[in-house]
Amino acid sequence: MGDDMPDDVLEIPPTGGMPMHLRDFFTPWRNQFAKRAAAHLDVPAAGLECSGTACLVVILTTLCQMSGRRTVVVPAYTCPLVVFAVVHCGLRVRLCDLAVNGIGLDPAALRATCDEDTLAIIPTHLAGRVAPLDTVIAIAREFGAFVVEDAAQSFAARQNNMSIGLMGDAGFFSFAAGKGLSLYEGGLWIARDPAMRDAMMQTRARIVPQRPHVEALRCLQLAAYAALYRPRPLRWVYGVPLRLALRRNDVVSATGDIFSTRISMHRVGAWRRSIGCNELGRLSAFHGALKAQAERRIPLLARLEGVKIFSDAPGTQGVWPMLLLLMPTHAQRDAAMDCLWGSGLGVSRMFAHALPDYAYLRSFMEPTDTPNARDFAMRSMVISNSMWLDDVRFSKILKTLEDVLSR
Numbered sequence: 279m280g281d282d283m284p285d286d287v288l289e290i291p292p293t294g295g296m297p298m299h300l301r302d303f304f305t306p307w308r309n310q311f312a313k314r315a316a317a318h319l320d321v322p323a324a325g326l327e328c329s330g331t332a333c334l335v336v337i338l339t340t341l342c343q344m345s346g347r348r349t350v351v352v353p354a355y356t357c358p359l360v361v362f363a364v365v366h367c368g369l370r371v372r373l374c375d376l377a378v379n380g381i382g383l384d385p386a387a388l389r390a391t392c393d394e395d396t397l398a399i400i401p402t403h404l405a406g407r408v409a410p411l412d413t414v415i416a417i418a419r420e421f422g423a424f425v426v427e428d429a430a431q432s433f434a435a436r437q438n439n440m441s442i443g444l445m446g447d448a449g450f451f452s453f454a455a456g457k458g459l460s461l462y463e464g465g466l467w468i469a470r471d472p473a474m475r476d477a478m479m480q481t482r483a484r485i486v487p488q489r490p491h492v493e494a495l496r497c498l499q500l501a502a503y504a505a506l507y508r509p510r511p512l513r514w515v516y517g518v519p520l521r522l523a524l525r526r527n528d529v530v531s532a533t534g535d536i537f538s539t540r541i542s543m544h545r546v547g548a549w550r551r552s553i554g555c556n557e558l559g560r561l562s563a564f565h566g567a568l569k570a571q572a573e574r575r576i577p578l579l580a581r582l583e584g585v586k587i588f589s590d591a592p593g594t595q596g597v598w599p600m601l602l603l604l605m606p607t608h609a610q611r612d613a614a615m616d617c618l619w620g621s622g623l624g625v626s627r628m629f630a631h632a633l634p635d636y637a638y639l640r641s642f643m644e645p646t647d648t649p650n651a652r653d654f655a656m657r658s659m660v661i662s663n664s665m666w667l668d669d670v671r672f673s674k675i676l677k678t679l680e681d682v683l684s685r
């Protein structure tokens with residue numbers, strides 16, 4: 279693709295996941311990962327599950343018991359796994375459009391979507407950014423619905439010096455591959471009300487089994503991830519399949535949006551929990567480095583004519599796995615992606631489509647017209663904030679964007 283194909287054999291991952299160290303695996307045994315992660319966030323308690331999706335299942339199952347309501351409102355642009363989690367719990371999905379040019383829910387659309395059957399609303403803190411929640415929470419209260427914050431991409435993001443995930447009723451984070459701290463697969467949930475927290479602990483005791491075979495597989499996968507999540511091997515395990523998918527025009531595979539509808543539920547074993555504790559010890563320094571890099575690069579992107587780059591609103595301190603931007607037009611976004619997506623520079627799309635446009639999701643929801651989410655899907659792109667994306671490579675991206683915008 280393009281003439282600017284870097285003449286090396288490195289592949290920058292599409293997000294700034296924290297590289298693992300050999301000593302993460304060989305330091306003294308530590309336990310109580312969930313407790314340490316809660317302390318890291320400065321929240322009273324947290325629950326560890328085998329994925330962010332599994333966290334959402336635990337949360338929704340608990341809320342469902344507290345209320346007879348059956349409908350869950352999901353942003354029309356988010357991870358398809360959120361839909362699977364809702365369906366897994368036997369609940370109905372209803373989509374809500376995004377605000378124009380934003381990651382937050384559109385208040386008018388949200389009000390029109392909620393009714394007396396709305397169990398919960400699930401706003402997303404996309405790409406490490408803190409989504410605006412005040413209006414969402416006010417509308418939820420109006421309808422007697424819960425707010426569950428999807429903070430899968432935003433572990434350790436804060437608002438008013440408090441962890442996100444507790445502005446509403448509950449929230450969850452993901453420790454999947456590439457999402458900051460990783461257990462290969464894992465997730466953490468938190469809840470504001472102590473009684474709800476207890477109920478969630480009881481839910482997990484009831485519905486989450488030990489599955490030693492699955493856990494053994496995850497241990498192997500984590501070890502493989504530790505070895506392969508670096509620029510040379512990523513060329514083979516990420517870059518080659520990506521370029522094959524792009525050659526087939528298979529956008530859903532290229533963004534990694536292929537998921538199984540069967541949600542695996544099992545307990546995370548002691549070895550992975552211990553490794554997670556070791557990773558936690560390095561996380562603040564790692565987040566600091568990503569933040570410094572993002573702060574140097576945002577002004578360079580902000581100079582591009584007509585491009586919107588998402589940064590922190592006053593009072594919020596997000597995290598920086600990637601830089602999220604909106605191009606002026608769909609054609610310009612696609613022109614930029616034609617040059618950059620397969621180039622090994624860590625440029626990607628967040629998700630392939632708005633949720634109504636995934637063929638595999640159609641049977642799970644009513645057809646819904648969500649023009650702003652579709653527009654966001656068509657104009658947005660993400661630039662990795664991996665520390666491996668050095669200034670020379672970043673300037674190639676910048677130059678490509680300048681060229682595309684001046685055509």
Ligand SMILES: *Cc1c(COP(=O)(O)O)cnc(C)c1O
Nearest residue numbers: 329330331357359430452453454
């Ligand atoms: C990754 C992700 C999830 C699901 O988390 P898993 O740990 O992969 O199950 C949910 N929502 C968003 C926005 C995500 O990015």
